[in-house]
Amino acid sequence: MATPSTPTVQKSPLFDAIDKNETEKALDLLKTREQAAERDATGMSVLGSAAYRGNVAICERAIELGCDVNDKTEDTLYTPLMFAGLSEFLRPKVNGEYVGDEVYPDELLEFIHSLCGSHEVHPVKIIFRFSKYPDSIKYKKKILYVIDRVFERQLRCKESNEIMSLKLWLILFFMRETSKFVESNSDEKSPEESSLQYARIISTWQEGDEIRKALDVLLRNAVASFPYKHSLLHETLEKALRKTACGQRPTAYEYIVQSLFGQRIAALAYCSQECQKFDWPIHKKHKPTCHPKLGLSVRCYF
Known part of the structure; x- marks a missing residue:
């Protein structure tokens, strides 16, 4: 008996x-x-x-005619969107979500990475x-x-x-402050000249002062403006800074370095010849004073 054909x-x-x-x-x-809206024999x-x-x-x-990208058949349960992904024609939006029209140079990447x-973390080094x-x-x-x-990602x-x-x-704080100063003096000097002028201003050392007061104020303001007050490291650093009045030793920079790196820095040393050359015109105007507690010459070293 012949079976009926489908x-x-x-x-x-x-x-x-x-x-x-x-x-x-x-x-x-x-x-x-x-x-x-047509469908084939499989649906x-x-x-x-x-x-x-x-x-x-x-x-x-x-798609222009209204087809649903999430439509699926009862047999395979695959959607057109899945097929597009398997065919490697699907490009997630996130890949191009932050891509702008401007192309930035490699030097910019290297600069940000080096920072x-x-x-x-010394303000003058950041300004350099x-x-x-x-x-x-x-x-x-x-x-x-x-x-x-x-x-922001760190915490x-x-x-x-x-x-x-x-x-x-x-x-970030020192870069912002430097940018503000440079932009406010953009009509008079080039960005390089303005930034170095700002470095000289905060490096000023008045006669009779133990430390550079303007630099100490800047560093204390940077710590005080840290947005995550619950940070244990920040709380510890602020408590340490409150032990010493502004303009007295230990400096805010010494406290910051000890908090970040857990070590004491040399009191009488420049970090490079560049710093020494930059600071010498400021340093030679003032005679070194003697710090009674430390028993050393307090000069204009970074």
């Missing part, structure tokens, strides 16, 4: 063109919402069939870096934004890093 379902010209990857023919047959939609074969042009037309990766990069003002907004983003991740957070905050 009737074959005639494939529509539209799905036949999609299967054969005949893009132009398929687009000619896909012009209305009714045509876009797959026009969009699903086109996505399965990775045909971007037909997919775009099908964030360095252990130098600022003055050496010719586009510090041009890319000021981007520089400050990136440093700020890196700073908001699972494994917080209080030392890195405080270090980055100091760098």
